[in-house]
Amino acid sequence: MTDLHDLAAKVIAEGEGPRLPTPSPVDRTTIRHWTEAMGDTNPRYQGPDAIAPPAMIQVWSMDGLNGRKRTRAPLDDLLDALDAAGYTGVVATNCEHIYHRPLVPGEELTSATRTTDMTGLKKTALGDGYFVTWQVTWYAQDEPVAEMIFRLLKFRPREERSPSEGRKPYPLRPAVNRDTEFFWEGARSGELRIQKCGDCGELRHPPGPVCPSCRSVKRTYAVAAGTGVVYSYVVHHNPPVPGRETPFVVAVVELPEGVRIVGNVVDCAPAEVEIGMPVRVTFREMDDELTLPLWTPGES
């Protein structure tokens, strides 16, 4: 997915998912285990007229030790897309329960989930990330009996490094903007992303705002296989470049996907580089923030 916000909007627009039966009905034994563990001696949860502790609502929906086959929800697509974009960290930030009426043992419930919001990109103490909010409604037949609004932060974990190990910032910075952000984000998560027209599907590189073929401004991207051949190259000897040791190779690499991309060829002597040479992409962390896609000799 090109844009996480586009995907979020789509998932939110889908509204409430199907009502699925909870794995267990409201039952006395589960209530007793729960009140024992919580140390809750409230007499209202005991005896023939017992009600279930309202805070147990989510317990009735828990999948249990071996899980169960759960239908994939649109929310799963959004969380997976956040993982794929490098926001692999997860921390719950808010949980709200609303109880419309008490439940009694024997009641069978269904629950349905809707994704309600995604905000970001936000800077947080844990790292940059997106807040995703969803709402679960529990029903007894058609009557809504309880709701839960749950928010979590999907964040890009900071790399742990002691100050002495901290890398000096690499002196050269690429221009990262709304057109190119997906490319650099891809490099950080080990993907060579090529911009793709959201309408006609044509691939283009370097990224830009408008499709040169059909003039559409809808943008998405494809993940390249990461192979290519040297289409052309130069060996740079002079002048000196900050942060680089000369000589180094700057190549135009032709990808099997049909676009060409400029990058350094590394892990071999400049004299060994030749036109037509098969290369493979490799991702190198230049400092704490920048990852560059580079090219190493590869099998044909």
Add this chain to the structure above:
Amino acid sequence: MRTLEMAVGTTLPELVIPLTPTLIISTALATRDFTPVHHDVEIARAQGSQDIFLNILTTMGLMERFVTDWAGPEALIRGINVKLGVPAYAGDTLTFTGTVAERDGDIGTVDVRGTVSLGAHATGTVRFSL
């Protein structure tokens, strides 16, 4: 008498929960939450936690208990809204404090704060009706 005790500004008696491994594990399983970080210390540490820690379903349950322990069985909990903070690790102590924030007839709201040695574990409100 209850009405007087439940006036806005009333402070609830503290609830102090020693977070033994038994408590963390038995509450996790009683809430049917089998995620290993709530019962397997080696897995919890491998994932960057200092120990096993309380699951969210238990935090919700303990906030409910904190209010009904004080308000008595006549009080029915209508809603709980929590901002989650630092983890509540085994070996720590979780202390709930609270004050009555709103009172409108039979409906009341308590501001609740659950604190551990690392700071605020859960901050929020519990709504009840009488």
